[in-house]
Amino acid sequence: MSWFLFKRALTFAATLLCASAVIFFVLEVLPGDAALVRLGDTATPEAVAALRAQLGLDQPAAARYGAWLSGLVTGDLGTSVAYGTPVSELIGERLVVSLPLALLAMLLTTVAALALGIYAAAHHNKWGDLGVMGLSQLGIAIPSFWFAILLILVFSVQLRWFSAGGFPGWTEEAGGGFWPALKALVLPAVALAAVQAAILARIVRSSVLEVLREDFVRTARAKGLSRRSALWRHVLRNAMVPVVTVMGLQFASLLTATIVVESVFYLPGIGRLVFQAIANRDLVVVRNVVMLLAGMVVLVNFVVDVLYGVIDPRLRRDG
Template sequence: MGIFLLRRFATFVATLFAASIVVFAVQGVLPGNAAQVMLGESATPEAVEALSKKLGLDQPAAVRYGRWIEGFVTGDLGTSVAYETPVAQLIAERLAVSAPLALMAMALTTVIALTLGIYAASRHNRLGDVGVMAASQIGIAIPNFWFAILLILVFAVKLQWFSAGGFPGWRVDDGGGTWPAFKALILPAVALAVVQAAILARITRSAVLDVLREDFVRTARAKGLSQRQVLWRHVLRNAFVPVLTVMGLQFANLLTGTIVVENVFSLPGLGRLIFQAISNRDILVVQNVVMLLAAAVIVINFVVDVLYAVIDPRLKVHSV
């Protein structure tokens, strides 16, 4: 187990290092001076020179990279030119929306997908299976932004159970609170979860069906175990490896791909922040947010790799 974790951790560090180089290099290949791009064509040469010195663009690339990584590790990400606010503070404020939204959407995705996928597999080629597959196909075909607008029309405009957009905040002092903030994220989480749940349900069904055809399942049934006992005791754990792979990719996608839904619901999350930063040519914010999202994806993949060994110890043995 120790060698397995050591190898996975070494891969994790190497991937993180490579991602940081790519993200940093993108700024260097931008046409013209990055400070000029941030300030616009109407900026004076003096303003461009002052911002270049502030960003350290007059220093060698290796020095700038080292300082950026040091600041990223310590939380000193510089100051946003457009917002005139520390980038770390901006990201922390937006993470307070995006992270709970992604977790809620992933929780909904997992519950819906596993329930429907297992149900469909246990009723293979019967009416329940056909119904779940038809519903999942529709769910995959629906764009989440269109479904988000539909949710607003039904539950916010017609029924008036939820607000059409905005985020009140988690603190009561700011006019929000735990329940108002949670309620504001329900519709966006549902909009994100529908497509992901449709995909994961199909993967779960296929994985469970593959395991149900294995010899050890027939042996378990021959010993007198019921279908439910075989399913919960033997099948699910063996079928969970491919399901976990897709879940890891989906959670990473929910963290990095909420920009459209956040704009539909006017949520001040990371997706909307990076969209506004690109519009404002705030390269420093874009660079740090992209690196944070890349690091989040790499961390999720590392956690999934470790969970593989917990679920199926055979993978740990084969990798050594």
């Protein structure tokens, strides 16, 4: 197991390094000048040159890339050009909204998909199966931002159960609290989870049905186990490897999908920060946020690889 983890950790580190190089040099070739954007078109060349020197933009690209990598390791992400605030503080303030939103959406996705997928597989070719598949097809076809608007119209405008947008904060000092903050994330999480749950439910159904046809399941049934007992005791664990794969990809997708939904619900998360940074050409913020999202995606894939070894020891030995 230790060699398995060591190889996965090396892959994790190499992927992060490659991602950092791609992110940095892609942003380098973008047109425009951050110093000129900040000072305006009426700024003198001397003022622009002084600001470029202050921001380190007069240094070679390789030197700035090395300094950025050093800052990533030490936690010094630099200072935002537009806000004049350390980037780590900006990201920390927004991450307490985006990360709980993604986690809540993933929780709703997992619970709904497992329940619907297992129910559909257990009632294969019956009305329950057909109903779940029809519902999942409808969920896949609905864009998350459109579903978010529909949720606002029904539960905020008509029923008035939830607020239409905004975020009160996690602390009472900020005017909110844990439950008001969690309540503000419910509708955005449901909007995000609807499409992902529809996709995952179909994967769960297909994986469970495939395992149900295996010889060891027929042997277990021949020994006297009921279909329900065989399903819960033998089928689910063997069916989880492809399901965990899709769940890992979906969580990474949820992290980036929050950008659109946050705009619909006016949440002060990573999504709005990215939009504002792009509008101000604040490349320091854009670079670090994109690197953060890439790091989260790679980390999720690393966790999925480790879960493979936990679920199926054969993969651990082969590795």
